[in-house]
């Protein structure tokens with residue numbers, strides 16, 4: 354049943370732990386931040402019951418994957434300790450199991466991911482792109498056998514990454530890193546059908562860098578499925594000139610999600626506003642628009 358056992362990967366699906374998600378339309382990953390300080394929704398879901406309510410609502414709104422994070426990685430954020438990350442995370446992960454949805458864990462710490470795997474997660478979303486050998490080693494555990502992996506690019510560390518990031522050729526450097534990491538995982542038996550590549554919009558990148566990466570995203574398509582996380586990010590504020598809080602960036606976020614999914618072939622979009630994104634995708638599909646990878 355699972356493609357890593359076969360010679361020919363089945364690219365009509367994204368293998369995500371206990372789930373095999375059909376790719377006849379772009380998938381919507383809903384953000385569930387159980388942090389006090391995330392850039393757009395910090396403090397909203399800090400209690401396990403509030404987190405479960407928010408997840409339940411996203412399920413009703415049509416979310417495909419829940420992405421749970423217990424550490425903010427916004428520019429300037431201070432790292433949290435492993436024990437604090439686990440304290441926030443474990444009760445929430447336990448409760449989310451009843452929803453019957455794929456659960457992604459947004460964590461860069463192997464010891465945190467290790468414990469979460471025992472509770473049941475379907476995707477490991479590592480904003481450091483599986484550079485840590487301990488993170489790669491986890492993929493050999495039986496609990497991680499079919500887990501999806503998201504390899505994200507970040508230049509530097511959240512605390513300082515937006516202090517004048519520089520690239521000679523941003524697309525070549527970011528895509529080169531993602532391809533190199535994907536090749537390492539593939540050499541360890543992780544099938545293409547389980548891998549998401551993500552340029553990491555806003556992670557050590559200026560507006561110019563972000564736009565260059567977004568406009569070139571489809572070039573990556575041959576190396577793995579693609580994830581685009583553009584929702585509410587600073588680049589939306591910069592492009593629109595809107596000075597309000599990140600929660601007021603919905604219009605720009607929808608435009609960016611539609612472009613990423615339907616023009617650049619993103620397999621998954623990571624968003625805060627699930628209902629609005631699902632609606633936008635349905636209207637686009639009803640008008641005959643197809644993800645570019647299919648055209």
Ligand code: HH2
Nearest residue numbers: 386391392425426427478505551554582
């Ligand atoms: N963006 C954020 C966090 N995790 N993971 C991936 N794969 N791609 C992204 O673009 C991405 C990510 C930042 O958004 P958010 O989680 O809302 O904010 P914070 O880091 O402040 O919690």
